[in-house]
Amino acid sequence: MKFNLADVFETVADSVPERIALSFEGRQISYAELDRLSNQVAHLLASAGIGHDDNVSLFLKNSVEHVTSLLGLLKIRAVPVNINYRYTNPELHYIFDNSDSRAVIVELPEHQRSVAALLAELPTVRVVFVIGDVTDELRAAVGGLPDGREVRIVDFGDAETQSLERDFESRTGDELYLLYTGGTTGYPKGVMWRHDDFFRKPLSGGNPYGDARKDLAEIGTAVKDFGSIGFLLAAPLMHGAASYSLFTFFTLGGRLILMRDFDPAKIVSGIETEQIQIILIVGDGMGMPLVEELEKRKDSVDLSSLFSITSGGAIWSQHVRDRMVAVKPDLLLRDNFGASESGNDGEIMLDDNGNLKVPPTDKMMVVDEKLNRLEPGSGDVGYIARIGNVPLGYYKDEEKSARTFPTLPDGTRISVLGDMGYVEADGSIVFLGRGSQCINTGGEKVYAEEVEATLHAHPAIHDALVVPVPDERYGQRVAAVAELTDGFTEPTLEEVQAHCRESLAGYKVPRNIVFVDAVKRTPAGKADYRWAKDTASAAAEAASGASV
Helix, strand or coil: CCCCHHHHHHHHHHHCCCCEEEEECCEEEEHHHHHHHHHHHHHHHHHCCCCCCCEEEEECCCCHHHHHHHHHHHHCCCEEEECCCCCCHHHHHHHHHHCCCCEEEECCHHHHHHHHHHHHHCCCCCEEEECCCCCHHHHHHHHCCHHHCCCEEEEHHHHHHCCCCCCCCCCCCCCEEEEECCCCCCCCCEEEEEHHHHHHCCCHHHCCCCCCCCCHHHHHHHHHHCCCCEEEECCCCCCHHHHHHHHHHHHCCCEEEECCCCCHHHHHHHHHHCCCCEEEECHHHHHHHHHHHHHHHCCCCCCCCCCEEEEECCCCCHHHHHHHHHHCCCCEEEEEEEECCCEEEEECEECCCCCEEECCCCCEEEECCCCCECCCCCCCCEEEEEECCCCCEECCCHHHHHHHCCECCCCCEEEEEEEEEEECCCCCEEEEEEHHHEEEECCEEEEHHHHHHHHHCCCCEEEEEEEEEEECCCEEEEEEEEEECCCCCCCCHHHHHHHHHCCCCHHHCCCEEEEECCCCECCCCCECHHHHHHHHHHHHHHHHHHHC
């Protein structure tokens, strides 16, 4: 059968109606109540003209309304569009426009003002759903649109007056879920997932701990036997890894603890008060401040309920992991490998040599530039390709879709994202890093992620990004932008280089390092390599000028 995400959620809600589905700022919402709230939101959306295949932008931080908006859209076969709430107005305009959004759901006054400033240039938008009070700027913008175009403002609170019934049209599993990538360079691209493919790949077929579910009946039966796991979602829902986790744990009948913002102090307190069992983070950007808080309060907070911390979407260094285990030795740490364009590809591990490695799997292979499969043990470096349920492509971008989601001669569709690696003799795949972040220094290739992981292991370095800067002799040289750990004195370049040479070949060692107040990352912890490259290049030029 083909799975639709709304059908899956409703099946779980019917199977464990009284179980807590969502915990948010002290509010406990059962599966039955969350289903009813989502039905009301779905009816509100439909009453405003939103329906099958309409794209709707969710310009929201984490909240109950964010979750009910997602579910409500899915129930009426509409398409949610994730919006990074930290974007500037030009970036926001790009996504609203590129996604052909028919409506926007927005809450915070500053976000409403952004919508107001852009509305005249968004001809497809017909409705703005507002959570809370409407700003004067938004009211004025709606009243002064060109060419007599009309845009309605709808009070999201009116959902309370809508029907509780689940009287929606039948679904097929071919509906779309549109996920805009949090790209580190250029504007994001909208990844088009069919619901059925989304369920089978990002959601691991509804069962990340075993065989994929065969049908809705099996989901309904299995969820009754699966204990209610308390899962803290520390990442913003607009991030791909967070949406994957949201639906995965709903499918398992889990208890999702949602936080408005990433707050390490609240998370550590919540381990005791909310009986949190699993925490999702996004690499060191969240892992470092979390472990610092755990270390500070390990003797004053009951951590007994916590048994696992999971990361995805960014580098999670061994140094940070070791510190977490030192706080709680029985912690199970899991580093997920995946992407917006591929879903959950499995667990990535560190071997004894410090290599990031994925065990032998039928979900991935490594191919050369002509898409020929590289043989195990060949030592050849190629592109890591995902196999199986992959997206249909990028929204309104056939050229990039053909390049990223090619079809092999045997008819197999794959996803090739630019991650580089090679296959060891036993079939394990060693991950080297994103090809777009590869530094070519005198013909030698250096992958930024490998050097970053080593820098993160230095006690004085809180965070770091590695980028190329121009070099007259070698074309490019390795440079780093780093943030100092509180309480430490800034190390010299020579001290950092000595640390790196313990585990890296000489040509991989940074030749320049600049310390900044804070390494710039997205709200989801993604690296901002454009900013890092500009910062490193400016520092290198200044140093060169000073030495002349």
